[in-house]
Amino acid sequence: MTDTERTHDHTHTERADACAPAASARSVAEQLAIVLGSVDPLSPVRVGLDEARGLVLAEDVLTVTDTPPFDNSAMDGYAVIRADLLEASAQNPITLPVVADLAAGTDQNPRLVPGQVARIMTGAPIPDGADAVVPIEDTDQGTEQVTILQSPKPAAHVRRAGEDAHAGDRVLRAGSVLWPTRVAAAASAGTSSVLVHPAPRVAVISTGSELVTPGSPTRRGQIPDSNSFLLSAAVAEAGGIPVRIGAVPDDDDVLRAVLTELAGQVDVIVLSGGVSVGAYDVVKAVLKPLGTVDFGPVKMQPGKPQGFGRWPATNSVPGPLIFALPGNPVSAYVSFEVFVRPALRRLLGHETLQRRTVTATAVDGWRSPPGRAQYMPVILTHRTADAESTDGSTNASTNNFEARPASRGGSGSHLVAGLAQANGLAIVLEDTTHIRGGDLITVMLTS
Numbered sequence: 422m423t424d425t426e427r428t429h430d431h432t433h434t435e436r437a438d439a440c441a442p443a444a445s446a447r448s449v450a451e452q453l454a455i456v457l458g459s460v461d462p463l464s465p466v467r468v469g470l471d472e473a474r475g476l477v478l479a480e481d482v483l484t485v486t487d488t489p490p491f492d493n494s495a496m497d498g499y500a501v502i503r504a505d506l507l508e509a510s511a512q513n514p515i516t517l518p519v520v521a522d523l524a525a526g527t528d529q530n531p532r533l534v535p536g537q538v539a540r541i542m543t544g545a546p547i548p549d550g551a552d553a554v555v556p557i558e559d560t561d562q563g564t565e566q567v568t569i570l571q572s573p574k575p576a577a578h579v580r581r582a583g584e585d586a587h588a589g590d591r592v593l594r595a596g597s598v599l600w601p602t603r604v605a606a607a608a609s610a611g612t613s614s615v616l617v618h619p620a621p622r623v624a625v626i627s628t629g630s631e632l633v634t635p636g637s638p639t640r641r642g643q644i645p646d647s648n649s650f651l652l653s654a655a656v657a658e659a660g661g662i663p664v665r666i667g668a669v670p671d672d673d674d675v676l677r678a679v680l681t682e683l684a685g686q687v688d689v690i691v692l693s694g695g696v697s698v699g700a701y702d703v704v705k706a707v708l709k710p711l712g713t714v715d716f717g718p719v720k721m722q723p724g725k726p727q728g729f730g731r732w733p734a735t736n737s738v739p740g741p742l743i744f745a746l747p748g749n750p751v752s753a754y755v756s757f758e759v760f761v762r763p764a765l766r767r768l769l770g771h772e773t774l775q776r777r778t779v780t781a782t783a784v785d786g787w788r789s790p791p792g793r794a795q796y797m798p799v800i801l802t803h804r805t806a807d808a809e810s811t812d813g814s815t816n817a818s819t820n821n822f823e824a825r826p827a828s829r830g831g832s833g834s835h836l837v838a839g840l841a842q843a844n845g846l847a848i849v850l851e852d853t854t855h856i857r858g859g860d861l862i863t864v865m866l867t868s
């Protein structure tokens with residue numbers, strides 16, 4: 422903490438951060454390193470397969486049995502002994518007695534002797550003696566006896582035991598994300614529960630005495646609280662469990678009471694608003710004296726003031742992580758994307774923490790502040806097939822995307838309607854001061 426900040430804390434004097442020497446500000450990379458340096462995956466828990474979707478495995482999953490567990494039919498048809506039918510064809514139909522009728526799920530195993538067949542449905546076990554299946558379409562579909570119009574190839578339409586996996590094989594690796602097909606793979610492997618990193622519970626609190634619940638009447642000076650919805654939805658999309666607290670007024674005692682109550686119930690607390698140097702910046706006023714939350718300026722736009730740390734430990738159990746984000750909706754959103762989302766993914770045990778980026782061509786230009794990384798909400802579109810490259814440069818062919826700022830007002834951090842149109846954030850490096858139409862830019866894909 423600089424002397425300037427100390428002097429101005431809890432006072433009505435403005436903009437201490439704005440005057441702080443640039444050297445004291447961290448780069449985005451430095452701030453992110455601090456955040457990720459204090460976050461580990463949550464301790465694994467065992468959950469049933471119904472609860473496993475989207476979570477990250479903390480163990481390898483091995484098959485209990487061969488998959489499939491027995492030879493079975495891949496078609497509705499007849500289990501046959503191939504040698505009986507070498508001469509069979511449409512011109513030379515062969516008729517044989519049907520000695521059994523095998524439905525999926527049956528445990529019957531009638532041993533076929535030469536000259537016999539069994540009717541068999543998809544998934545039913547191949548009876549001993551049979552070595553091929555003739556699909557129903559190549560027969561007269563008889564039930565007492567059947568006329569067969571085709572000579573099957575060796576092992577035709579037989580799914581072999583263990584063809585998919587052998588007992589003891591690893592079907593899923595620790596670290597895998599359990600998307601639907603992987604939940605299914607665990608089920609096929611004979612597993613009813615899996616060891617996973619649990620989803621973090623994330624409390625979301627808006628601060629500001631101007632905020633009212635959306636839909637309720639506003640008098641002059643009031644606005645709907647949108648951040649708690651923005652951040653709760655973003656938490657859920659990132660795989661966390663949001664606990665939306667809503668808006669708390671700019672009152673130190675009220676906020677302190679809310680935080681104290683939440684501390685034992687959640688893994689993370691995300692606050693918005695009240696982190697700069699205004700007269701009523703309640704989050705900073707309550708958290709800074711704890712000494713466990715740092716409020717350093719970060720060289721980014723929007724999102725310059727960032728609070729990060731932990732609620733103090735109780736009985737040496739660490740308190741929840743705390744992210745104190747700026748209140749402007751665009752700033753809050755950008756801060757979530759840049760710092761909170763990677764941290765939530767780390768808690769969830771994901772190996773990949775960052776969003777995908779693509780290279781796009783800027784359609785219109787804009788300005789970017791010197792010495793700060795800029796995150797510009799953009800609308801990213803696929804370049805239309807017939808779009809011409811006007812200058813014949815090779816740039817145009819190196820990517821298929823074009824991007825334009827989502828709000829006409831540029832990066833103004835209160836422009837929520839424009840933000841809602843954005844499907845990406847253009848990342849402009851610290852030293853770049855202008856983006857010109859035609860420039861190649863990096864865009865983080867946010868949806």
Ligand code: AMP
Pocket residue numbers: 627628629631632644645646647648649693694695696697699747748749750835
């Ligand atoms: P603050 O960071 O508290 O100074 O807030 C900065 C700006 O963001 C102010 O114009 C606030 O009214 C606005 N703001 C803060 N929190 C919210 C919120 N939850 N929903 C909508 N706007 C907000």
Ligand code: MG
Pocket residue numbers: 628629630694695748
């Ligand atoms: Mg405020």
